[in-house]
Amino acid sequence: MDRVAVFNEYVRQKGLKNTSQRMTILETFLNSKSHYSTEELYLKLRKKNPKIGYATVHRTLKLFAECGIATELNFGDGQARFEPVHDEQHHDHLVCTRCGNIIEFEEPRIEVLQEEIGRKYDFRIENHRHELYGVCAECSAKKKN
Numbered sequence: 001m002d003r004v005a006v007f008n009e010y011v012r013q014k015g016l017k018n019t020s021q022r023m024t025i026l027e028t029f030l031n032s033k034s035h036y037s038t039e040e041l042y043l044k045l046r047k048k049n050p051k052i053g054y055a056t057v058h059r060t061l062k063l064f065a066e067c068g069i070a071t072e073l074n075f076g077d078g079q080a081r082f083e084p085v086h087d088e089q090h091h092d093h094l095v096c097t098r099c100g101n102i103i104e105f106e107e108p109r110i111e112v113l114q115e116e117i118g119r120k121y122d123f124r125i126e127n128h129r130h131e132l133y134g135v136c137a138e139c140s141a142k143k144k145n
Helices: 003-015 018-030 038-048 054-067 108-120 137-144
Strands: 071-072 080-084 093-094 102-105 131-134
Touching: 003 018, 003 054, 018 038, 018 054, 038 054, 054 071, 054 108, 071 108
Parallel strands: 093 131
Antiparallel strands: 071 080, 093 102
16 A cells, blocks of 8 residues: 555544645655654745644654654654655665764665574564764865865
């Protein structure tokens, strides 16, 4: 089932209205590669839809996470961020501690090593998050200049 249908069904089951504002938020969110905080998505949406409120964006992002089409992440900057869930596509994150840039990456060797560690300790891994914190190339270049 596609993510729009999942969201529509979830809203219906909860007895909520599926408004045009929620659908605009959903479309913008799903068509982006960003890890949005509520404020970042709100500011992006306000450019084209000045009637969308901050609280509406926040509540809608929470609904996305509740119904399983988004993941809520915290990268230590005090803001919850949301990213769309992609079927069978796992990735990890590099997080710049200076500018907040988040880079997604996939590394099969890490996945294999995690499975080996799980077997070594007789531990069944169900899920994981891997985040590496440091300084991105752009911030490193700025410091050199």
